[in-house]
Amino acid sequence: MSLITLIFLLLVLAMFTYFIGKQKIYAQYQAQPKSPGRRILTLPKYFGYVAAMWSLFPALLVWMLIELIEAPLINHQITNYLASQQIEVGENLSLYLNEIKNIEASHLADIEPIKQAIYHRYTQLNTLANNSKNVIVMAIALLMSIYILKRIKVDTAARKIFEKIIELILLMAASIAIMTTIGIVLSVLFESVRFFGEVPVMQFMFGLEWSPQTAIRADQVGSSAAFGAVPLFLGTLLISFIALLVAVPLGLFSAIYLSEYASVKFRTVAKPILEILAGIPTVVYGFFAALTVAPFIRNLGESIGLSVASESALAAGLVMGIMIIPFVSSLADDVLSAVPKTMREGSLGLGATQSETITKVLLPAALPGIVGGVLLAASRAIGETMIVVMAAGLAANLTVNPLAAVTTVTVQIVTLLTGDQEFDSAKTLAAFALGLMLFLTTLVLNMIALYVVRKYREQYE
Amino acid sequence: MNNSTLIKQGLKRRYRKEQAFRVLGLTSVCIALLFLVILLLDISSKALPAFIQTQIELTVDLSSEQLGLNKDSSNDEIRQADFRAVIRAALLKRFPAVTNRQDKRSLYSLVSTGAEYQLLDLVLADKSLLNQTSTFMLVADDDVDALIKGAIDRRLPESDRRVKNQKLNWIEALESDGAVHSTFNWQFLTSGDSREPELAGIKGALMGSFYTLFMTLLMSFPVAVASAIYLEEFAPKNRLIDLIEININNLAAVPSIVYGLLGLAVFINLFGMPRSAPVVGAVVLSLMTLPTIIIASRSAIKAVPPSLREAALGVGASKMQTVFHHVLPAALPGMLTGTIIGMAQALGETAPLLMIGMVAFIVDIPQSIIDPATVLPIQVYLWADSPERGFLEKTSAAILVLLVFLIVMNALAIYLRKKFEKKW
Numbered sequence: 001m002s003l004i005t006l007i008f009l010l011l012v013l014a015m016f017t018y019f020i021g022k023q024k025i026y027a028q029y030q031a032q033p034k035s036p037g038r039r040i041l042t043l044p045k046y047f048g049y050v051a052a053m054w055s056l057f058p059a060l061l062v063w064m065l066i067e068l069i070e071a072p073l074i075n076h077q078i079t080n081y082l083a084s085q086q087i088e089v090g091e092n093l094s095l096y097l098n099e100i101k102n103i104e105a106s107h108l109a110d111i112e113p114i115k116q117a118i119y120h121r122y123t124q125l126n127t128l129a130n131n132s133k134n135v136i137v138m139a140i141a142l143l144m145s146i147y148i149l150k151r152i153k154v155d156t157a158a159r160k161i162f163e164k165i166i167e168l169i170l171l172m173a174a175s176i177a178i179m180t181t182i183g184i185v186l187s188v189l190f191e192s193v194r195f196f197g198e199v200p201v202m203q204f205m206f207g208l209e210w211s212p213q214t215a216i217r218a219d220q221v222g223s224s225a226a227f228g229a230v231p232l233f234l235g236t237l238l239i240s241f242i243a244l245l246v247a248v249p250l251g252l253f254s255a256i257y258l259s260e261y262a263s264v265k266f267r268t269v270a271k272p273i274l275e276i277l278a279g280i281p282t283v284v285y286g287f288f289a290a291l292t293v294a295p296f297i298r299n300l301g302e303s304i305g306l307s308v309a310s311e312s313a314l315a316a317g318l319v320m321g322i323m324i325i326p327f328v329s330s331l332a333d334d335v336l337s338a339v340p341k342t343m344r345e346g347s348l349g350l351g352a353t354q355s356e357t358i359t360k361v362l363l364p365a366a367l368p369g370i371v372g373g374v375l376l377a378a379s380r381a382i383g384e385t386m387i388v389v390m391a392a393g394l395a396a397n398l399t400v401n402p403l404a405a406v407t408t409v410t411v412q413i414v415t416l417l418t419g420d421q422e423f424d425s426a427k428t429l430a431a432f433a434l435g436l437m438l439f440l441t442t443l444v445l446n447m448i449a450l451y452v453v454r455k456y457r458e459q460y461e
Numbered sequence: 462m463n464n465s466t467l468i469k470q471g472l473k474r475r476y477r478k479e480q481a482f483r484v485l486g487l488t489s490v491c492i493a494l495l496f497l498v499i500l501l502l503d504i505s506s507k508a509l510p511a512f513i514q515t516q517i518e519l520t521v522d523l524s525s526e527q528l529g530l531n532k533d534s535s536n537d538e539i540r541q542a543d544f545r546a547v548i549r550a551a552l553l554k555r556f557p558a559v560t561n562r563q564d565k566r567s568l569y570s571l572v573s574t575g576a577e578y579q580l581l582d583l584v585l586a587d588k589s590l591l592n593q594t595s596t597f598m599l600v601a602d603d604d605v606d607a608l609i610k611g612a613i614d615r616r617l618p619e620s621d622r623r624v625k626n627q628k629l630n631w632i633e634a635l636e637s638d639g640a641v642h643s644t645f646n647w648q649f650l651t652s653g654d655s656r657e658p659e660l661a662g663i664k665g666a667l668m669g670s671f672y673t674l675f676m677t678l679l680m681s682f683p684v685a686v687a688s689a690i691y692l693e694e695f696a697p698k699n700r701l702i703d704l705i706e707i708n709i710n711n712l713a714a715v716p717s718i719v720y721g722l723l724g725l726a727v728f729i730n731l732f733g734m735p736r737s738a739p740v741v742g743a744v745v746l747s748l749m750t751l752p753t754i755i756i757a758s759r760s761a762i763k764a765v766p767p768s769l770r771e772a773a774l775g776v777g778a779s780k781m782q783t784v785f786h787h788v789l790p791a792a793l794p795g796m797l798t799g800t801i802i803g804m805a806q807a808l809g810e811t812a813p814l815l816m817i818g819m820v821a822f823i824v825d826i827p828q829s830i831i832d833p834a835t836v837l838p839i840q841v842y843l844w845a846d847s848p849e850r851g852f853l854e855k856t857s858a859a860i861l862v863l864l865v866f867l868i869v870m871n872a873l874a875i876y877l878r879k880k881f882e883k884k885w
Contacts, residue, residue, distance in 0.1 A: 163781040173687035177708040187726035257486025281809025283838040355482035383716020385812035435722040446714040
């Protein structure tokens with residue numbers, strides 16, 4: 001029985017329960033003597049809904065639980081089988097199991113007999129698991145249906161129960177946000193702890209050399225991998241700094257012009273167009289940075305006698321800066337318009353020009369909000385991936401020269417995790433350690449920024 | 462000297478400053494807009510040639526002596542026939558002077574390696590082509606294509622030119638025969654990825670994007686709407702709700718690549734979901750777009766006036782009935798707008814999908830949500846990395862297609878907002 005059949009059967013059963021439940025209540029109601037005391041607590045359909053939910057949800061819950069334990073259980077059984085047959089699979093058990101699972105029935109004849117036997121054992125277990133799963137799930141659904149159809153009566157508060165269940169479902173949907181955060185923290189933390197078991201934290205945080213390539217042969221040049229992340233942190237900071245150097249002045253002045261000077265007509269046209277910059281996919285910026293901006297900067301640099309790397313930090317930072325202009329400008333716009341009108345009018349009334357009002361009154365008043373906005377922009381720049389993957393370098397150079405090639409945390413995460421990977425090596429685990437650093441940095445920046453902005457808003461409310 | 466003359470003396474300077482400040486503001490807006498224009502122009506100018514395909518007209522002999530086929534041959538027999546040989550024979554017939562091995566190899570590379578499959582498909586569609594000699598338009602190799610489009614300069618000295626004199630002479634001979642044609646490149650829109658730039662298309666990536674986005678929508682919209690309703694209408698004031706709110710705000714700012722790490726560690730390694738499959742990509746993208754949609758949906762619910770709720774409650778509706786029968790329909794357009802913007806964001810997202818292995822080279826067009834697939838932005842990333850010159854224009858063209866989709870989605874969002882916007 002396939003997945004779809006099972007779902008279909010469950011749904012049919014639920015619908016069946018719905019109708020029976022509704023009918024039963026209706027009949028009970030009719031059976032009451034026709035007097036003013038005859039009563040039903042709610043519309044019959046709510047009794048049906050409650051009955052259907054009882055039939056469906058426990059079965060689904062059990063199904064989910066079984067799905068979660070099914071794969072580990074089968075793996076365990078296979079491992080036991082391997083041990084009992086005294087089959088040596090070498091070091092990598094999970095790889096071997098994967099190989100078995102990926103055998104296609106049509107090619108079975110070409111495979112060595114031992115693997116054939118294991119494959120048969122595996123399919124046998126799989127079928128057994130599948131069948132018992134189907135039986136258990138259907139049985140629970142059926143039992144629950146019978147139980148609830150017996151239980152509901154005309155004076156059950158069906159609507160209240162129904163609404164409580166719906167509310168519970170809504171709460172569960174809302175809690176997905178918490179689950180996601182927990183999932184992120186656990187997934188990066190778990191692998192990071194394993195990484196720090198191999199590489200000391202201090203060496204990772206303060207080491208000056210980064211070369212994650214572990215050599216295949218022991219006598220190869222540079223065979224020992226080095227995991228000092230300082231060059232990555234410095235590279236990330238350098239590129240983000242260049243980006244902010246572009247985005248903050250341009251974004252701030254755009255916001256000032258659009259909110260204080262521009263005519264309504266210009267504003268309604270220019271603002272959405274500016275927002276387009278934020279909507280363009282980052283991979284497009286990456287392409288633009290790598291193929292247009294970087295060669296342009298290199299040619300420009302060479303024409304005045306500077307040596308510029310073809311993957312310079314400047315190109316990536318510049319383009320990233322363009323990308324976050326609308327981010328800065330819309331945040332600045334928000335905080336500027338939150339400054340009370342009275343302050344602006346007071347300043348103008350004293351005879352200050354508009355620019356004097358802006359620089360001497362509005363900006364100082366809005367400074368905390370603007371700082372918060374810049375912090376948010378910084379966290380965006382630090383976490384940006386595609387632009388730097390395509391336009392920044394791979395070599396970890398410890399430099400602050402914007403014309404040299406540097407690499408960033410995100411670039412390294414991508415290069416460590418794409419392509420062939422063995423999951424347990426320090427190389428792939430390092431990516432999760434970098435991910436943890438990235439997550440923590442952006443989290444702290446966001447927390448500070450949101451706190452600053454909220455405090456600032458409250459000040460004027 | 463009294464105060465008013467002092468002020469008047471400074472006035473000119475202050476007005477100048479005012480003017481300068483204003484110009485500074487306008488300049489920054491203009492610089493930002495200029496960047497946008499340069500970006501779009503640069504990409505579209507690089508993209509346009511990709512929509513034109515160069516084809517070479519060749520007279521190919523499909524007789525049974527050549528192919529060993531006749532009109533009654535089964536499809537399997539046709540598939541096994543050597544179409545490469547007949548194309549090579551046709552080329553040799555067109556340029557009989559070529560005799561030495563190396564020159565022959567160079568001559569054969571005038572048409573794309575995909576031409577034989579093109580010919581095979583034509584024959585399969587129309588078996589009456591067999592046993593006779595007809596002219597076919599065959600896809601040219603990417604070097605020939607680049608030369609015809611002017612991307613390779615013919616006037617360069619031979620040593621600096623990718624297409625050497627001998628090949629150039631053949632191409633020019635074909636050109637003077639009128640055997641070189643430029644047509645609209647349907648193949649770009651109808652075929653999957655390929656190692657050969659002249660054969661590569663974006664249909665695989667488009668379908669991958671479609672499946673991924675569809676599943677993302679299916680997962681994120683109901684959950685986001687449910688969370689928004691709960692947080693706005695039902696949530697009590699307690700620690701748990703505060704925690705949820707803080708979490709949503711923070712998740713909105715978590716770098717997308719971190720979601721990729723989550724997908725890799727949890728969904729692929731822990732739950733054993735398939736690599737490179739749209740369904741896993743969709744799970745990751747749903748989690749990523751949830752905060753965006755929740756925040757938009759909440760403000761849509763907030764915008765529904767309390768009088769509506771009070772009226773419903775006043776005539777005896779329960780809280781749940783009020784919300785689902787009255788508040789939700791009124792807030793739905795705002796929620797949809799937020800959802801479309803979230804989907805547009807998901808469509809352009811690349812980094813988290815790289816992490817879960819949607820970065821593989823996939824020729825087949827995905828048929829379901831669990832087939833290995835890639836998506837448009839990743840196709841862009843893959844092609845941008847390819848060394849062949851022909852992929853440069855393909856990359857730009859794929860970007861252009863991606864941007865068109867984004868513009869359509871955003872325009873739809875704006876239209877919906879304008880159409881259903883209600884001033885209560």
